[in-house]
Amino acid sequence: MIYFDQCSTSYPKAPGVAEQVYEAIKTGCFNINRGGYAGALSTGETVFDTRERLSRLFGAPKSRNVILTGGITQSLNMILKGLLKPGDHVVTTQMEHNGVLRPLTQLKATGVEVDIAACTSEGELIMEDFLSKLRPDTKLVVTTHASNVCGAVLPIREIGAICRQRGILYVVDSAQTAGVLPIHMQNDYIDVLAFAGHKSLLATQGIGGFVITDEAARHMMPLLSGGTGSFSSSLEVPEHLPDRFEAGTLNLPGIVALRASLTYIEETGPQNIYAAAHGLFSRFISEAKGIPGLRLVGPSHLENRCPVAALDFTELDNGEVAYRLDETYGIMTRSGLHCAPLAHQALGTFPKGVVRCSFGHTNTQEEVDVLLSALREITRSA
Numbered sequence: 001m002i003y004f005d006q007c008s009t010s011y012p013k014a015p016g017v018a019e020q021v022y023e024a025i026k027t028g029c030f031n032i033n034r035g036g037y038a039g040a041l042s043t044g045e046t047v048f049d050t051r052e053r054l055s056r057l058f059g060a061p062k063s064r065n066v067i068l069t070g071g072i073t074q075s076l077n078m079i080l081k082g083l084l085k086p087g088d089h090v091v092t093t094q095m096e097h098n099g100v101l102r103p104l105t106q107l108k109a110t111g112v113e114v115d116i117a118a119c120t121s122e123g124e125l126i127m128e129d130f131l132s133k134l135r136p137d138t139k140l141v142v143t144t145h146a147s148n149v150c151g152a153v154l155p156i157r158e159i160g161a162i163c164r165q166r167g168i169l170y171v172v173d174s175a176q177t178a179g180v181l182p183i184h185m186q187n188d189y190i191d192v193l194a195f196a197g198h199k200s201l202l203a204t205q206g207i208g209g210f211v212i213t214d215e216a217a218r219h220m221m222p223l224l225s226g227g228t229g230s231f232s233s234s235l236e237v238p239e240h241l242p243d244r245f246e247a248g249t250l251n252l253p254g255i256v257a258l259r260a261s262l263t264y265i266e267e268t269g270p271q272n273i274y275a276a277a278h279g280l281f282s283r284f285i286s287e288a289k290g291i292p293g294l295r296l297v298g299p300s301h302l303e304n305r306c307p308v309a310a311l312d313f314t315e316l317d318n319g320e321v322a323y324r325l326d327e328t329y330g331i332m333t334r335s336g337l338h339c340a341p342l343a344h345q346a347l348g349t350f351p352k353g354v355v356r357c358s359f360g361h362t363n364t365q366e367e368v369d370v371l372l373s374a375l376r377e378i379t380r381s382a
C-alpha cells in the first residue's frame with residue numbers, strides 16, 4: 001500500500017497521535033469547564049496547551065484567540081457567515097476549495113456581493129485582476145494559502161498588506177499549509193486564519209479551528225450557541241474568547257491528537273517537514289516530465305510550491321489511471337475535481353479533472369520510484 005493522497009488527509013499521523021488518543025480515552029477524557037475534579041482539570045490543561053502551541057505556530061495575538069471547531073469547513077462557515085451580511089462585498093480567488101466557495105454562494109443568495117479574482121493557467125493569482133476587484137466598500141477578502149489541486153502558493157503577506165492598508169478583513173484558508181509553510185498572523189496581516197487538524201497538521205479528522213483577532217471577533221456573529229460551562233446564569237452567548245465561538249462539548253480526543261501532532265511538528269521543524277516532502281516531489285516532477293502522454297498541470301516552477309502534482313493523461317481517462325494505480329500497484333491517488341471546480345477552470349482541466357498525487361514527508365524515494373514506473377507502464381499501454 002502506497003499513499004499519495006496527503007492533500008485529502010495525512011497518513012501516517014504524527015508519531016504519538018494514536019497512542020495519546022488511546023491513552024486519553026482509556027483513562028477518561030473528561031469534559032472541561034464543566035467539572036472541578038482533577039480529571040476535568042487535566043483535560044483543561046491539555047486544551048490550554050494545544051491553544052498555546054497553535055498560537056505560537058501561527059503568530060496569534062493570544063492563546064484565547066484560538067477557537068477549536070470540528071474542522072476547517074465548519075470554521076470557514078462560521079467565519080464567512082458570521083462576518084458577512086446582505087449588502088457586504090467580498091473578494092475571493094479561483095483557487096478556492098468548495099469549503100470557501102459554497103458558503104459564499106449561499107451568502108450570495110442572501111444579498112452578499114461576491115467577486116472572484118482570476119488565476120493563470122499555472123494556478124497563480126493574477127494580482128492586477130485581484131486589485132481591480134477590490135472596491136472602497138469591500139468588507140472581506142478570503143483566499144487559500146495554497147491550492148489543493150496544483151500546490152500553487154498565494155502571496156498571503158502581499159494580499160494581507162493590501163487588505164490592512166484599505167481596512168479590509170483578510171481571512172486565510174491554511175488547510176494545505178499549516179505546520180508546513182510559515183504563517184504568522186501578525187506579520188502576514190491576517191485577521192482570521194482557518195486551519196484543519198487532519199491534513200498538514202498531521203492529527204485526526206474532526207478537529208480544526210480558527211484564530212481570530214479581537215477586532216475581527218467583535219464584528220463576528222457566533223453561528224452556534226449553547227452551553228460553554230461559563231456564565232451559566234445568562235441566556236446570552238458569552239462575550240469573551242474562546243467561549244464566544246465554542247458552544248457545546250469540544251472534540252477532546254481530537255484535541256489530544258492535535259496536541260501530539262503539534263508537539264511533533266515543533267520538535268521536527270515545519271521547514272524540515274516541507275523540505276523532506278518537497279525533495280520527493282521535485283524528484284518525481286523531474287522524472288515525470290519525460291513520460292510521454294503525461295502532462296503536468298500547475299506552476300512551471302518548483303520553489304515555493306506545495307508538494308502536489310496534478311497529472312493529465314492525454315491518451316487515457318484520468319479516472320481510469322487512478323483506478324489502475326490503486327488496483328494494480330496499490331497506489332492511492334485522487335482523480336476528479338478535488339472540490340475545487342474554479343481552480344480546474346483556471347488550469348484548463350474542467351470538467352475532466354486530473355490525477356492528483358500529493359506527497360508527505362514520510363513517503364519514501366522507493367515509493368516515488370514505484371509510482372513513476374507504474375505511470376510509465378500505464379502510459380505505454382495507451
Ligand SMILES: Cc1ncc(COP(=O)(O)O)c(C=O)c1O
Nearest residue numbers: 071072073097099144148175196
Ligand atoms: C484548501 C482546502 N480548504 C478546505 C478544505 C476542506 O477540508 P475539510 O474537508 O477537512 O473540512 C480542503 C480539503 O481538501 C482544502 O484542501
